[in-house]
Amino acid sequence: MPIDGETNAKLEPALYVVATPIGNLADISERALDVLKRVDVVAAEDTRNTQSLLMQYGVKARLIAVHDHNETHAADGVVKLITEGKSVALVTDAGTPAISDPGARVVAAVHAASLKVVPIPGASAVVAAVSASGEGEGGFLFHGFLPTKTGDRKRALAALYPLGYPIVLYESPHRIVESMTDIAAVFGASREVVICREITKKFETIKRVLLADAVAWLESDSNQQRGEFVLVLTKPNQDAAIEAKTAEAATLERTLRILLAELPVKQAVAMAVQLTSEKKNTVYELALKIRDELSDV
Structure with a gap:
């Protein structure tokens, strides 16, 4: 019409x-x-x-x-x-x-x-993948392609990790294994991913799998590494998210205590921000609290 x-x-x-x-x-x-x-x-x-x-x-x-x-x-x-x-x-x-x-x-x-x-x-590859993943009810975050270099990719993934939404990524066939390895390293083995390959094409594949098993699944058949990919990282389990947040807070505090033992607050904060990817204001407030606590000892 x-x-x-x-x-x-x-x-x-x-x-x-x-x-x-x-x-x-x-x-x-x-x-x-x-x-x-x-x-x-x-x-x-x-x-x-x-x-x-x-x-x-x-x-x-x-x-x-x-x-x-x-x-x-x-x-x-x-x-x-x-x-x-x-x-x-x-x-x-x-x-x-x-x-x-x-x-x-x-x-x-x-x-x-x-x-x-x-x-x-x-x-739309994004909408098709989310609709086939079972993860679209409460909203999702579309990120697109990850950086090509491992270090940059892991930093990008670390920024996405705390978010409480399913995350949708694009990936190319020649980087799918190394990217999935980095995703598993950052998000943890217990998170699931829905691998959507060659959507609407002859060899379309929709596979839901634990991140712990995702690389092995891809490597078990070289055909599963071909074509264009949409990856839907499932929404984090609420209990796991709380545990992760607690662990992150503990890591930040431990990192700051070590740095403050050797460095002024400003330098310790700058280094902690680089190491943990936490917001500067959050790190600075905690650093002042720890400094005051240490000065009272």
Whole structure:
């Protein structure tokens, strides 16, 4: 069905954020196809991939590239096109654009120019994975891709660890084992993860497993390391979360007592913040309390 009830009429000047399939070509909506046929320009993450996709549906379109290396220039170009009265569809390689995707900057630029943005909803790897995980009832946190280096990745995971929500991550096949190893190291063996691989594709896999067993499961079959991954870390057990918070507080206090025995408060606090990733104000307040306690001895 046409987006506005008219089959061939020119679309209103705007940015149309169009979701495309994440694997199964049948997952595109009639509304998305109508928009892609009628817009003046399609802004794509990879024009070759999008050209191939559009050909599957018999859609011919003028394509421009929007990717990590040109997003600022491309965003300006999209704003200019809409200002000139053109309609522009934004698509990504698969799924919903502007989510863990350079297209987000294009959308922000269009908003900043006070121009119209129209979402054309459809397939989303994040939503599909959460819906199949059983973890979506009380909300969830989408983080996207983790850093590529182990140290940076562990620091990012440590910042996510205290949060009381299911956490959704993206990961690529060549990093899935090492990332899962780091996730298990930070979140602990008893937390569960739902591994969603190749969603909507022929070899789709949805596997719920303890983090203690996740790496072994991946390594047991090299085929399970192929394709694109969405990982849903389950919500922490409440009792476990309380125990973890207590353990973190004890670790912070122990760390500060050791540092304050050798360093001034300012230096001890700075070092403790780096070691524990706790907030500076929290660390500083505890450091003053410990210092006062020690001075009374």
